[in-house]
Structure formats: C-alpha cells, structure tokens
Amino acid sequence: MFKINDNYLKLPGSYLFSTIAKKVNEYTAANPDKDIIRLGIGDVTQPLAPAIIEALHGAVDEMAHAETFHGYAPDLGYEFLRSAIAKNDYADRGADIAADEIFVSDGAKCDSGNIQEIFAQDNKIAVCDPVYPVYVDTNVMAGRTGTYDPKTETWSDVIYMPCTADNDFAPDFPDEVPDIIYLCFPNNPTGSTITKDQLQGWVDYANKNGAVIIYDAAYEAYISEDNVAHTIYECEGARTCAIELKSFSKNAGFTGVRLGYAVVPKDLKCGDVRLHDLWARRHGTKYNGAPYIVQRAGEAVYSDAGKEQLKKQVGYYMNNAKVIFEGLKDAGYTVSGGVNAPYIWLKTPDQMTSWEFFDYLLENANVVGTPGSGFGPSGEGYFRLTAFGSYENTVAAMERIKNM
C-alpha cells in the first residue's frame, strides 16, 4: 500500500497568497458592487515594455519556420541569455561570475523552493522573520523543520532571525549557527534592506562557520541607495559561500512570463563536491529549460531600449511607493520600506492583529493588502502594501485609507 509524504500534512493552512485570493473572492461574491483595489500580492500591472514585446514577436516568428525553430533548450539555458546576464548583472558591477555559473529557470519561486533538494535533510536552516514563506514551507515539505508549535507559529528546527523596528528590520547573527541561511534583500515583505558592509558581515560569518547563504535578490532593481549591494557577489568571499537567486518578475514585469536564474559559483564546495555539479544534475534531470521565446524576451531586458524602458517602469512603481509611504504617514501610520523596494511595511493601528487589519481594510476601504503574520511570527502586528498597482489605483487606495 502506497504511503504519502506526511510532511505535507504538517503545513498549517494553505499557501498565504492562496488564502488571500480565497478571502477576496468570497468578499467579492458577497459584495459584487464593491470596487476592490489589490495592493496585496506582489504582482505587476504595467504591460511588458515595447522592446520585450518586439523580442517575443520575433522569437514566435522564428518558431514558425523549420530553419529557425528551437526545440529542447540547453540544460543551463541559452548562451545568449547567460552571457547577457553575466555581463550586465555581474561583470558591469565588478562581480566575478561566469556565464556557465548561471542556470536559467522559470522563476525565483521555483528555484527558491527547489534549491533545498541538493542539501542533506539534517541541515538546519535560518530565515529572516518575517520573510517570503516559500523558504520555510518547502523545507517543511522536505522534512527539515521539526515540529510545529501553533502557539508561537514556529518550527522547532528552524532558526528565526527577527527583523522588527527594534533592529531596524536588519537581522542579527543568530545564537545558534545555522547550516543554510536564507537572506532576501531588499526584503520581502518589510521593504527594508541592509548596507553592503552589513552584507559583507554575513558573507564573512558564513565562510567562518561553513554555512551556505541562499541569497534572494528578486528586488534588486528597486535599490536606490548607493551603499546597498545589487548582488551578493559584490562582497569579498561570496563565491565560496553563496548561491544567488534572481527573478525577471519585478524588474521587467515577467510575473506571467516566467523567467529567473540561479547563480552557483564553482568555488562553492562541500568537501570536494561542487554544488554547481549537483544543481547541474538536478537541472538536467528534472527540468527542461525556460521556453525559447521567453529566453529571447529575457535577452531584450538587457538591450539598450529594454534597459531604458524598464528604468521608467521601475520608476513608475517607485513613485507609487512614495505615494503609499507618504499617504500612510499623513494618515498617522508608522511606516517603513519603500525606498529600496516596492513594498511598504506598516504597523497595524490599535493593537490589531495582521489578519484583523486585513479584514478591516478589505471591508472599510475595499483595499487588499497582505497580513504581516503570514510571513512569520515577527510579522504579527504589521501589514504589507505593494507599489505594483496602477498609479490611479494607488492614489485612490490612499484616499480611501485616509477617509477610513
């Protein structure tokens, strides 16, 4: 008789954004006349930039003729895309990453969920608290997190690194040394980040302790301050301790196009074994590459026209961030984030829990946000709004919140 993976049953509730979608659908069904503004999930709303549309059409035309048709992609991704990434995201920033250390994928969510597979089950993970839920949930599925305490909403074998107003949303080194450290800067959900010097401290800490850092740089394009690193490989020694995950979802609006990549430097080893070889084996065995047309779209992100158009797109969202930040401040809220990230993090008023504020906001302003507690216990009493809506909706949402 077959048996299931019991670890799945340990997961409390459903995936955060599935729960939110369900709640919103229920509210909409009961109140069909209400005009909902969605500033919850980090999904973009601006159309793809013209340079990307042009590249997509061109690649589709190639697929229409036998001479230019493309079947299975190379295991690591097409050379044209990996080279563009190596040049623009690394060499141009003084970071030493070769094209064959880059693995093209269909997005950072898959990569951040799958990367744990190449590690032993008895590694102990550390996560920022609050943070993107995929890191912990996928380790739960793999049986790496021990038992769940519903009272504290924590797992016995996970090291939580609180990021709250007390430490300016920057994690301290944990008391217990972890084996695998997930870092996400600029952080999802707090919208805060750490300086390059602070990140160097983490690289030094990992190298000293034999830990590996999984660095999620999905929001890198939103960095506006000079003393913040755009890639962990700007730090000395990162090649021996860090894997970096990147997404095209936020810098180029690819949430529905699906493209990302993982960097696994060849210097990153456990004894004699290169993690690069393990990830290559996983990629070759379980994955068949991102679509050719999508990889061509990714290439266009790095063209001159693409860069210029996307700079404007990011600017559009960052202007929304400013509207939200200042709107909330004017309305008397305590806010952070929004300077190097498209997320604004606010303290819920009147001691409300995060989910209480979710309902309050949905019912009274018809605005959807994300409860901070969904990202970890230290997110309780906080709430996330995203700058990914349209400008008009963002302004309207702030008006509604002010009048609440």
Add this chain to the structure above:
Amino acid sequence: MFKINDNYLKLPGSYLFSTIAKKVNEYTAANPDKDIIRLGIGDVTQPLAPAIIEALHGAVDEMAHAETFHGYAPDLGYEFLRSAIAKNDYADRGADIAADEIFVSDGAKCDSGNIQEIFAQDNKIAVCDPVYPVYVDTNVMAGRTGTYDPKTETWSDVIYMPCTADNDFAPDFPDEVPDIIYLCFPNNPTGSTITKDQLQGWVDYANKNGAVIIYDAAYEAYISEDNVAHTIYECEGARTCAIELKSFSKNAGFTGVRLGYAVVPKDLKCGDVRLHDLWARRHGTKYNGAPYIVQRAGEAVYSDAGKEQLKKQVGYYMNNAKVIFEGLKDAGYTVSGGVNAPYIWLKTPDQMTSWEFFDYLLENANVVGTPGSGFGPSGEGYFRLTAFGSYENTVAAMERIKNM
C-alpha cells in the same frame, strides 16, 4: 557546516541525454566536415503549426497593454486551457475527468520528476525496464532506491519489470508488489504499447494491491490502433489508483515551448488524504504556472485549425517512423515499435552492446541514436531511433545505414 544530499553522488554518470550530447559534440569537434543526422533525442524538428503561431502572437499583443496584460497565473493553470483539456482529452473519450483535476505545468519531464515528492520515502517503486530514465533518477535523488550494483546496473530497492522481445515488450506483473508503479505507454524507448484490456489489468492490479500508477501518456497522439487506450481513465477504476501525466511536446511540437499537465483525480486517496490536495499544495508552494502566452498556445492545440494541422504533423513523423522501420528491416535488422509511437527499437547486430553500436553508427553512418542500455539493464543490446527528424534526413540516414 552544511551538508549535501548524498543521494546525488550515488547517481552513476550524468543524465543520459547530456552524455549523448557531449559525445556528439566531441565527435563533431574532431570531425567538423561530417554531416551528422540526429535521430537520438526525442526532439521535434517541424515548426509550430500556424494556429499555434497565431495564438502566440495574439497573446503577446495582449501582454503589451495594461487592460489585457496577465501577471501571475492561477495555481492550477488558466480555466480556458483546463476546460479545453477536460473536454478534448477526456470527455470526448468517455473518460470522467473534471477541469479542476487538471494541473497545468511546464512539461511532463518536470511533473514526472516532481510527482514522487508527495509520496513517503519508504515507498517501493516499480518501473518498466527499459524506460525513460527520469523516473528512477529522481527517486535516486530522493533516497528511495537503495544501493546501486554497477555489475547489474540496478538499484536494490527498485522493482524492474523487463520489457523485451520475450514478452513482446509488455511488462508482466512483478513478483513483489510495488507501492508506486510507473507506466509509460506507448513506451519510451521501445515504441511498443499494450492493449486497453492489458491496461485494465494494471488498473485492477493497482486497486487490488493499494498501489498507485503514475501513467505517462506523452506519446498518446501517436496511437494508431483501435484497441489501445488514449488515457488510463478509459479504464474502469483508474480514478482511484492513477495519476496521468501529459505533454504537449510530442503532439504539438512544444519541446522548446514547454507545456504539460498532470491529472490527479479527487477519488485517489491514501486513507482520508486526497493526493489532489497534496499536489495542489506543491503546485501552489513551489511553482508559479506556465507562461500565459504558452497556455494560450496550448488552447490553440484544441482549436479546429490546430487539430487539423497537428494531425498532419503527427502523420509526417509517423511516415518517418515507417521509413525507418522498413529501412532497417530491409537492411536486415530486427525491429519493433513505430506503429503507435515515434520510436523504432532495434536489436543491435553481432552481439554489440548498445554503446558499441552508438559509436559504430556515429562513426560509420554519422547518425546519432540512443543506446537502449541508457534506459535500463534490459535495454542492453537494443537501440532507439526516433522519427522526429525531417523526412529528408530520415531517408538519408536509412540510406547510410543500408550502405554501412
């Protein structure tokens, strides 16, 4: 100090098709003047059908405007595609599968590699031998296969079901009852299949023994005989014992477009737990959906124009299969397959091993095929050729083989 997943180190050599690609590249580098014909990997060569190209262009245009832009896709895939699948691939064949039992993915390779995650580690798997290597390799990575014996090229905890000329390439029920049974019909690599009655026997066997069948129907479009089931759900009782995996790679030429789906019926349970819920949780947590434009391309596969164009495309490849089958027979080879599948399976001549014949064919005919032993120990002494080349190349390859 972090530790790696040691199971990866148990895998002998690299993924089969990566090894072949490397060998061919080396030969080409050493013999740049040789004109290689590739009938090895099951990669298509015909361009995408006009109906699909049209759908892709249309969807790209939608992504260019805020009003019709699509961000994150629904967890299970877009309703328009799941409904088209439910109607055309199931309802029209009298199989009872609902749209919400279908999970859209980026291909059957990912699904067949990932599906084992929802099962406990101590399940015992059974596989046809030879078969698509992903089933065993991904279970090795998960630590489910015991130890490897390099002499027999088998894993201690895998039940092998030989498919050779002795049993007309149809597996017998194994002596030991497995928990998870991987079946692939029409079979990759042998190109043989079993009748609907035989498949019903497997469904009855699984239901009787509490086993689950992972049914890979990637080659369904190539079935030409009436007594062969196009889906396992044509068999009575399959809803309580079978997961079906489908690909758009072979019926619509999507190897470089990436689309597939898994069917997990809600009646398939382990105790009270529905596998549907586990797979939904995995999908929601580790995956972000196939690209919108690709899902629209998938929808076009089921349009009237799409169906007609793809019927011709499948016919084109099946004509190649006939050319190979008859060409090899004329040249004195013992051949099978090629009637319900785009694969031709031949006995190597003169007691050559599969890899010896690979080298022999590469060097003497400049034709690339796939060694049968790469698909399992019972594939030793066999060799696979695919019908996915162009007609001209297929004819030329047969000429070269006849003249060898």
